Amino acid sequence: MAVTVSIPTILRTHTGGQKSVEAAGATLAEVIDDLETNHGGLKQRLVKEGALHRFVNVYVNDEDVRFAGGLEAAVKDGDTVTILPAVAGG
Amino acid sequence: MIRRDLVDAMVAHARRDHPDEACGIIAGPEGSDRPERFIAMDNAERSPTFYRFDSMEQLRVHREMSANDEETIVVYHSHTATEAYPSRTDISYASEPQAHYVLISTRDPEQHELRSYRIVDGVVTEEPVEVVESYMFAHTGADDTPDCP
Numbered sequence: 001m002a003v004t005v006s007i008p009t010i011l012r013t014h015t016g017g018q019k020s021v022e023a024a025g026a027t028l029a030e031v032i033d034d035l036e037t038n039h040g041g042l043k044q045r046l047v048k049e050g051a052l053h054r055f056v057n058v059y060v061n062d063e064d065v066r067f068a069g070g071l072e073a074a075v076k077d078g079d080t081v082t083i084l085p086a087v088a089g090g
Numbered sequence: 091m092i093r094r095d096l097v098d099a100m101v102a103h104a105r106r107d108h109p110d111e112a113c114g115i116i117a118g119p120e121g122s123d124r125p126e127r128f129i130a131m132d133n134a135e136r137s138p139t140f141y142r143f144d145s146m147e148q149l150r151v152h153r154e155m156s157a158n159d160e161e162t163i164v165v166y167h168s169h170t171a172t173e174a175y176p177s178r179t180d181i182s183y184a185s186e187p188q189a190h191y192v193l194i195s196t197r198d199p200e201q202h203e204l205r206s207y208r209i210v211d212g213v214v215t216e217e218p219v220e221v222v223e224s225y226m227f228a229h230t231g232a233d234d235t236p237d238c239p
Contacts, residue, residue: 009161010185055183057145064145084152087113088135088142089167089180 029071104168111141116164125163166192184209
């Protein structure tokens with residue numbers, strides 16, 4: 001089950017500068033674990049204490065996974081996972 | 091360096107949403123460091139003390155910008171009761187090292203304050219803001235435009 005993961009500028013140090021990489025998994029959590037094996041350090045930028053980090057938005061295709069199961073969101077072959085930094089402040 | 095119409099658009103947006111914080115970006119060609127396309131964003135928090143881009147709007151804008159080979163040149167937001175200086179939360183979320191973070195304070199109803207910063211690895215560096223009428227003629231000293239002090 002291959003998905004394309006789009007990587008934001010700030011995290012490309014973990015992917016050797018690549019804008020998008022391939023990964024495998026049936027859920028977002030599995031995809032992130034697979035990413036970590038090939039691009040060490042990514043996981044801790046995305047996940048904190050078993051949940052998605054508040055500093056990132058993650059989408060499966062057109063859906064923000066915060067409203068679609070979080071790390072348990074289902075991922076299918078050919079899906080696109082997009083990671084964007086959350087833009088927020090006070 | 092930034093065009094006057096873009097500065098005016100940021101200030102107008104900040105005034106319009108006062109007392110809530112306003113936010114948005116100005117996109118420009120990748121690698122150009124030239125702000126060109128003004129994009130006001132919704133503040134999903136609708137709060138006088140916090141802002142967050144609406145995540146779905148942010149995805150749409152991200153895709154548009156990728157298709158146009160644009161990147162974020164300016165990230166702006168307003169402070170409605172405090173000075174135009176990044177808060178601790180602003181610094182913790184700042185994740186675009188190439189971007190200029192513009193703060194607009196609307197606490198004074200008559201006179202706004204607009205300042206610009208780089209925020210890299212938690213370190214804030216203020217930078218001067220040069221407002222120009224046009225990028226093309228910015229430094230040619232047109233006869234009809236008085237030189238800025």
